[in-house]
Amino acid sequence: MGTVKNIINRDISEYGKRKRIKIVSAIDKKYLEKTYKDMAMKGWMVENIKGIRDTYRPIEPCELDFSVTCFQPVTPLDYPDYDKEETYQEFCEDSGWTLAAKNERHFIYYKMPESKALPIYTEPMEEYRSIWNAMKKGELITFPLLILLLVFQLWMGLKNLRFDDFYRSGGLFPVTYPSLMLIVCVGYMIPLIFWLIRNRSRAKENEPLIFDSYKKVRIRNGIYNSGLTLVFIYLIYSILNMFTSYFNLTLLFVILINMLVPIGFGILLRIKIKKIKSRRSTNIILLIVGFFVAWALTVSATFTLVSHMDYERRVCEIPSGIPILRHEDFGSDLVFQPEYIENYQTIMVPLSFEYSSYHKSDEDNFNDIEVTYVQARTEWIAQIIANKAIHDEMQRMEDNMMFDEQQRNYVYSLAFKVDGMDMAYNLSRFNTQVMLVKENTLYFVKLSEPIDREVLEKIVRILFENTEKNI
Amino acid sequence: MARKQLQNLTEPMYYVLLCLKTPLHGYGIMQKVDQMTGGRVKVGPGTLYHLIARFEAEDIVEQVSSTNNKKSYVMTKKGRDLLNKEFFRLKQLVLDGEHILEGKLDGDS
Numbered sequence: 001m002g003t004v005k006n007i008i009n010r011d012i013s014e015y016g017k018r019k020r021i022k023i024v025s026a027i028d029k030k031y032l033e034k035t036y037k038d039m040a041m042k043g044w045m046v047e048n049i050k051g052i053r054d055t056y057r058p059i060e061p062c063e064l065d066f067s068v069t070c071f072q073p074v075t076p077l078d079y080p081d082y083d084k085e086e087t088y089q090e091f092c093e094d095s096g097w098t099l100a101a102k103n104e105r106h107f108i109y110y111k112m113p114e115s116k117a118l119p120i121y122t123e124p125m126e127e128y129r130s131i132w133n134a135m136k137k138g139e140l141i142t143f144p145l146l147i148l149l150l151v152f153q154l155w156m157g158l159k160n161l162r163f164d165d166f167y168r169s170g171g172l173f174p175v176t177y178p179s180l181m182l183i184v185c186v187g188y189m190i191p192l193i194f195w196l197i198r199n200r201s202r203a204k205e206n207e208p209l210i211f212d213s214y215k216k217v218r219i220r221n222g223i224y225n226s227g228l229t230l231v232f233i234y235l236i237y238s239i240l241n242m243f244t245s246y247f248n249l250t251l252l253f254v255i256l257i258n259m260l261v262p263i264g265f266g267i268l269l270r271i272k273i274k275k276i277k278s279r280r281s282t283n284i285i286l287l288i289v290g291f292f293v294a295w296a297l298t299v300s301a302t303f304t305l306v307s308h309m310d311y312e313r314r315v316c317e318i319p320s321g322i323p324i325l326r327h328e329d330f331g332s333d334l335v336f337q338p339e340y341i342e343n344y345q346t347i348m349v350p351l352s353f354e355y356s357s358y359h360k361s362d363e364d365n366f367n368d369i370e371v372t373y374v375q376a377r378t379e380w381i382a383q384i385i386a387n388k389a390i391h392d393e394m395q396r397m398e399d400n401m402m403f404d405e406q407q408r409n410y411v412y413s414l415a416f417k418v419d420g421m422d423m424a425y426n427l428s429r430f431n432t433q434v435m436l437v438k439e440n441t442l443y444f445v446k447l448s449e450p451i452d453r454e455v456l457e458k459i460v461r462i463l464f465e466n467t468e469k470n471i
Numbered sequence: 472m473a474r475k476q477l478q479n480l481t482e483p484m485y486y487v488l489l490c491l492k493t494p495l496h497g498y499g500i501m502q503k504v505d506q507m508t509g510g511r512v513k514v515g516p517g518t519l520y521h522l523i524a525r526f527e528a529e530d531i532v533e534q535v536s537s538t539n540n541k542k543s544y545v546m547t548k549k550g551r552d553l554l555n556k557e558f559f560r561l562k563q564l565v566l567d568g569e570h571i572l573e574g575k576l577d578g579d580s
Contacts, residue, residue, distance in 0.1 A: 091516035094498035120517035
């Protein structure tokens with residue numbers, strides 16, 4: 001019986017090859033050189049570095065010196081210039097280097113340690129330029145664009161964020177996802193920018209470039225990859241959460257479209273670049289058209305998703321130990337027939353639910369009751385939600401041109417204090433909706449009748465003073 | 472944005488151009504620079520490739536017919552003018568240095 005590691009290694013080595021995933025940037029030269037050297041000493045020679053996966057073939061274990069160079073960076077819009085590649089290879093091989101593997105960006109050469117071949121780059125400025133060019137057509141275009149897009153997404157997410165997004169499933173997704181991705185992208189960009197600034201002056205002074213050590217790159221990549229993995233897990237978790245909440249075939253279709261269109265577009269573009277020979281301008285037109293098609297499909301898919309999401313909500317039992325508002329609490333003889341609607345747990349709000357009971361009777365007061373219970377994880381989260389609810393209400397008033405100075409503080413007009421703390425806020429100009437906050441618990445209560453002082457005291461007494469310790 | 476035209480040559484550029492008075496292939500250039508400078512100046516293959524690419528783009532050197540599947544290069548007229556200009560600039564630098572450091576004035580000799 002082998003260990004899991006052994007089994008994995010056996011599987012991937014069944015054709016005499018070994019594959020390893022690597023995610024590196026243009027400045028990780030020393031890291032790559034040491035990795036390939038160590039692998040050669042273990043009897044594995046790198047032979048393919050396409051994409052993020054390196055392939056190794058078995059060799060006799062030996063000591064070799066590797067040189068990782070950025071030769072001719074190719075974007076998806078460029079065709080490889082094979083003539084230039086040949087020239088570069090001719091120069092390197094004639095001077096004692098042997099090509100091990102190459103991709104659109106890197107050429108990996110090796111030599112025996114006793115070989116007197118010159119380093120591939122003897123001029124710091126030329127080496128700096130080659131890496132700068134590689135980054136200019138790679139990270140320095142894609143990451144700033146991605147960061148701009150994420151900032152825009154975050155801004156939109158924050159702009160449209162409502163107080164109830166804090167306790168609704170997936171409500172914070174438009175804010176948390178771009179935030180996490182922004183941290184990852186900026187974290188990836190900072191070492192690159194730092195490297196460029198530090199080495200530009202060194203190259204000008206004709207001093208050797210400084211690359212991060214193997215250990216430093218491992219730590220950096222470890223942090224970066226962990227961040228990326230966390231974001232990926234969060235994404236999967238959010239999608240699964242949506243599935244369990246609102247599963248239907250339309251949703252499945254939409255998510256597949258959202259994922260497959262950009263991937264398919266990328267593959268098609270790659271195939272075209274490899275197989276069909278045409279001018280760069282053709283590729284740019286293709287890219288724009290393809291991008292537009294992908295965007296249109298994604299937007300239409302998203303609209304379909306949104307229009308199909310909000311019609312099936314779970315009916316569940318109310319958790320025990322939490323007091324309920326009933327018609328009879330207000331002296332009404334209407335029967336309390338609530339429809340319990342479950343809300344989902346979030347990181348910030350471990351428990352929330354809402355219920356409502358409606359009667360069409362015109363004779364009885366308090367024939368409509370709607371209550372939302374929110375148990376935030378901490379008091380300060382509860383305060384954030386409360387502040388956001390107040391802000392949203394004021395914003396709503398402004399948007400509806402109903403805002404004036406006299407009404408500016410109407411949300412605070414209830415001025416109800418418990419233990420010296422404000423806890424009741426008016427969320428309706430007609431005094432029919434209040435928000436109650438105490439410690440980490442919030443209630444949003446909406447009634448068909450105005451909530452005056454007497455009614456409010458009654459609500460507070462029922463919801464808080466009878467409350468057992470929160471779950 | 473157009474690339475800034477070469478004004479002064481770096482040391483490796485100067486020696487590479489010196490080598491290309493007659494046609495020579497890449498490895499030959501590297502060896503010849505090494506010999507000419509007694510190992511003081513070394514031009515690696517990556518550096519040489521980028522220098523040649525830049526020289527070609529600015530019409531300073533040109534590729535001539537390949538021999539033994541190796542591409543050979545030679546200096547163009549523009550390259551020769553540039554090299555001459557650099558040679559006289561360097562010569563003037565040396566002369567100026569001699570005047571000051573070794574006290575050789577024009578009338579002394």
